[in-house]
Amino acid sequence: MYRVITVEREYGCGGGEIAGELSRRLGWKLWDYALTEEIAKLANVDCSAVQRCEERVDSTFHRLVKVFWRGSYERSMPLTEDQTFDADRMVEIGQQVMEKAAEAGNCVIVGRGAPYFLRERPDTFHVFLYAPRAEKLRRLQEIGKTIKEAEELVDTVDRDRVYFVKHYFDADWPTRSLYHMMINTATGNENVISTILHTMSVLKAGPVRV
Numbered sequence: 001m002y003r004v005i006t007v008e009r010e011y012g013c014g015g016g017e018i019a020g021e022l023s024r025r026l027g028w029k030l031w032d033y034a035l036t037e038e039i040a041k042l043a044n045v046d047c048s049a050v051q052r053c054e055e056r057v058d059s060t061f062h063r064l065v066k067v068f069w070r071g072s073y074e075r076s077m078p079l080t081e082d083q084t085f086d087a088d089r090m091v092e093i094g095q096q097v098m099e100k101a102a103e104a105g106n107c108v109i110v111g112r113g114a115p116y117f118l119r120e121r122p123d124t125f126h127v128f129l130y131a132p133r134a135e136k137l138r139r140l141q142e143i144g145k146t147i148k149e150a151e152e153l154v155d156t157v158d159r160d161r162v163y164f165v166k167h168y169f170d171a172d173w174p175t176r177s178l179y180h181m182m183i184n185t186a187t188g189n190e191n192v193i194s195t196i197l198h199t200m201s202v203l204k205a206g207p208v209r210v
Contacts, residue, residue: 002200003105004124006114008174011157012136012150013185015129016110018192023108025193031101032110039093045085091168115178116169125200128174128182135186 005022009015016032023030031038040047095117101107102118109118115126131139133154140150158173165173176182181199183192 001204002123002125003107004102004118004121005108005196005200006118006124006126007108007110007129008115008127008179009111009129010131010136011161012140012154013129013131014139014189015185018129018185018189019108019110021189021193022196025197026106026108029101029107030110031098031107035094035097035101035109035112038097039090042093042097043085043089049085050090087164113165113168115175116165116171119178125196125203126179126181127196128176128179129185129192130174130182131185 005019005028007015007019007022009019019032020030022028036047036050040050043050091113094112098109098112098114098117101109102121102124105123115128118124119126136154137147137150140153141147145153162173165171165175169175174182180203181196183195185192
């Protein structure tokens with residue numbers, strides 16, 4: 001019985017929207033922005049600090065500053081929580097939040113390394129969503145991005161995710177063996193959602209023999 005769905009996605013393919021509709025259809029809790037809020041709450045920082053770290057590795061400069069600060073004896077101007085919060089801390093707290101959410105069950109978790117943190121749970125169904133570049137640009141323009149903004153986001157966000165996964169999990173992104181399904185969202189949101197729900201139902205009934 002599946003009690004958790006993780007949705008990993010290429011930027012701009014509509015993964016967040018599809019995850020939201022999945023959670024509504026199932027009556028399950030959606031952990032997308034709610035995950036950002038919970039991490040921020042536990043870390044005692046603003047949500048914007050978490051968003052800056054999500055699925056990207058700290059810059060070399062940030063890491064050098066952090067190392068320098070940790071080794072400094074002169075701390076007359078202490079850093080604020082927002083200034084000391086980094087990707088390492090975000091990953092640490094994020095894992096705790098996701099494991100707790102999965103334990104409670106009946107939830108859809110979007111990105112943030114969820115398929116890696118929860119890969120050993122037999123009650124978790126893992127989905128990877130992708131789309132052709134033209135489809136991603138179209139979707140981003142539909143939500144108000146200019147073509148220039150859309151192209152820049154498509155070219156950079158997933159690159160950050162590749163670095164993030166390599167750094168924290170020593171894996172390639174996407175790690176195909178983690179997922180029960182990889183679906184092209186150019187087929188339409190409704191087809192994607194129906195396929196996910198149908199496949200979950202089939203697998204729940206027992207192993208498929210080929």
